[in-house]
Amino acid sequence: xxxxxxxxxxxxxxxxxxxxLRCDPISGHTALYWYRQSLGQGLEFLIYFQGNSAPxxxxxPSDRFSAERTGGSVSTLTIQRTQQEDSAVYLCASSxxxxxxxxxxxxxxxxxxx
Amino acid sequence: xxxxxxxxxxxxIQEGENATMNCSYKTSINNLQWYRQNSGRGLVHLILIRSNxxxxxxxxxxxxxxxxxxxxxxxxxxxxAADTASYFCATSPDRGSTLGRLxxxxxxxxxVWP
Numbered sequence: 001x002x003x004x005x006x007x008x009x010x011x012x013x014x015x016x017x018x019x020x021l022r023c024d025p026i027s028g029h030t031a032l033y034w035y036r037q038s039l040g041q042g043l044e045f046l047i048y049f050q051g052n053s054a055p056x057x058x059x060x061p062s063d064r065f066s067a068e069r070t071g072g073s074v075s076t077l078t079i080q081r082t083q084q085e086d087s088a089v090y091l092c093a094s095s096x097x098x099x100x101x102x103x104x105x106x107x108x109x110x111x112x113x114x
Numbered sequence: 115x116x117x118x119x120x121x122x123x124x125x126x127i128q129e130g131e132n133a134t135m136n137c138s139y140k141t142s143i144n145n146l147q148w149y150r151q152n153s154g155r156g157l158v159h160l161i162l163i164r165s166n167x168x169x170x171x172x173x174x175x176x177x178x179x180x181x182x183x184x185x186x187x188x189x190x191x192x193x194x195a196a197d198t199a200s201y202f203c204a205t206s207p208d209r210g211s212t213l214g215r216l217x218x219x220x221x222x223x224x225x226v227w228p
């Protein structure tokens with residue numbers, strides 16, 4: 001079946017602009033996660049959605065970052081007033097259930113802030 | 115930190131040789147997952163090993179888990195040039211506020227020379 005998809009694959013923006021990144025999880029997966037990976041680093045957790053529960057936003061680095069998940073499926077990560085330090089690959093993952101199951105990752109969105 | 119830490123940071127071998135990568139972590143876990151990443155993009159899931167398991171195999175991959183030492187190893191046998199990639203271990207803690215959040219190390223960069 002189809003895996004996790006993300007769009008766009010690449011995004012170049014100017015400092016101060018807002019960007020939206022999209023994630024389509026695997027159908028039927030209730031848990032959705034956003035991570036980011038800066039150059040040469042491991043993955044940093046950003047936010048987690050599980051069903052209709054309130055999202056866990058504990059990993060968001062600042063209030064310029066927000067995310068929503070509509071209808072328990074597609075998720076959008078929004079970064080307002082982008083800064084150069086926001087440049088990274090943003091990865092989305094989904095799993096059937098949290099904690100115990102494999103997380104399947106999308107191809108990522110490479111964000112470059114000039 | 116709850117992060118996994120991979121060792122070595124970089125590994126360079128010839129085709130046909132075996133590659134062993136190690137991972138250490140700090141908290142009790144539900145499971146540990148190994149991923150491969152090519153060219154800084156999406157992560158490909160390799161193996162999930164649960165806390166009550168000691169060893170798992172998948173093709174040329176063998177993963178061991180020692181929960182008493184809080185460590186895991188990934189062995190790739192008869193390596194190929196196509197195995198060249200970054201390899202990450204990720205732990206899913208068995209308790210905590212964020213269900214299913216994975217904690218990643220910085221990865222091992224494996225280079226396999228033809």
